[in-house]
Amino acid sequence: MRIRPAWPVPWTRPAGVLRRRLRRALPAIVALVLLAPLSGCRTDLTPPGSPTPWPAEYARRWQWQWQLSGPVDVTVDADVFLLDPVRTTSTETAALRARDRRLVCQVQVGSYATTDPDASRFPAAVRGAVVPGRPGSRWLDVRQWDTLKPVLADRFRLCRGKGFGAVALTDADGYLHRSGFPLTFDDQLLFNRQLAALARSLDLSPGLVNDVPQVAALAPDFDFAVNEECIRRRECAKLLPFTDDDKPVFHVEYTGDPTEFCVTTVGYGFSSIRKDRDLDAWREPCPLP
Template identity: 30%
Template sequence: MNKHSSIMKIRKFGATLFAASLVFSSYSAMGEEEWWPPTLDLDPKVQPPKWDWQLAVPIKVNPDTSIRIYDIDMFENEHSGAVQMLHSKGYKVICYLDVGSWEDWRDDAADFPNSILGARYSGFPDERWLDIRDVNPQKSKTGTKLAEILTRRFDRAHSMGCDAIEPDNMDGYDKTAHESSGFPLTYEDQIYFNLWVAESVHTRGMLVGLKNNINQAHDERIYNTFDFVVSEQCFQYNECGFFSDFLRLNKPVFEAEYGRTLSNFCPKAKALRISAIKKRPSLNATRQDCSAYY
């Protein structure tokens, strides 16, 4: 979540590449499993992997069967059977979970030491930034409690069958993107944390995406490690160019617009090979995409 985002406020709800030896190819010409990990065709006339983003519950399968990837909330769907249902229909599942801020309604909220809870997330009094330095043994003052908590979350995601993770709030250091976290986080603190997240997820056999974090997307340690991007409103805020290195490596950018019309952003998305959709801020099942432009 960055300065433009409010999508998780709906209340209902190092650098090693994972499987680097796999040959990437367009899922449109492949079988059920051979298109995963998702990748981009070099030809912009070929539509990039289609996705849906539903953080509201319950999950509703879109009638467009050419969608192959669903991004859903991990906690809200852990015991709902949604992952198994989507897998039974041939879909892959990205699971959303927060790694950079504390949410007071999550079932493990009491596990977080008070010392790593920072400033309130602006506009949302039930969230606080985390001191992400706590995963670094050389900087932790709690015995790396945050690493233990997030590791348990990744284990839960793996156990429920998530194919990939969308880790949110990965730019706590960046005061140009939002208010201060309440901690003196540096660029390198964030890089350490983000690579730790990626390695932890990859070790469990899941892919991992970079969420927003435009000002680190050009860092080779980031784009060489993360498997895809999840971006909000990069066309509206002229930020899509920050993900050019991911696109150069044929790594998908899964992007959502809230206010723009399809005619405004779909031609640009096609030219850049970005998997763009239009969603409501509630991230329910309502969805439009750029298929008509291919």
């Protein structure tokens, strides 16, 4: 923060007068510098736009919320909201944007659900195995970019139309699962990079959800990361390519004591919270550094 003198300093002032005035002003200047970090970063942030900016100087200071069930609580004290684009209304996003909150749209890119409004747009040739734990969802053949691109582009446009400035790409790791297709590491890498480029072409900031094995390769292509349970899985260090480049890592644990895992994740520079698995409004954030 640049501190301007409280008075004009003409070059003709005698040195003794200047020294006395500087001595009188010094305590006030020191107080301003010491108190600046305590005032909170949110009031000074540039209001979010499209695509959402992520100022490097705040990379380790975001508070965030991830809500996919229940009425959206727009009063939660968080800078960043990760929400479902179909369930969330334009009224809710407008209320959040009026408070200068950054809005991230969760988009399934490697799978689809039979209940999705656009489910019929995925031809049988790209529909794979059932996603474990989600009987109504199936993996997609991410090798067929020309077929998937128009549908995914419209999903991104829905996000932008509702006021989101960023997209978090979920199920972008089908190669790690029994997807029903012989997907390789390189197949997924190409698909994820194409998605990041597509998001940017639509003025949306792209974020990578999980897919930890590809973080080192994909960090340059994405603006932020969202991670589930890197503490429980013992893989938090693999997310450092994001924080090393002053990019946010939004991290959640569903079990464990925040007073214990926060020490590790805040030390890594992550924005961490504890949530229930149904991702309702409740959250327990880690303190900011």
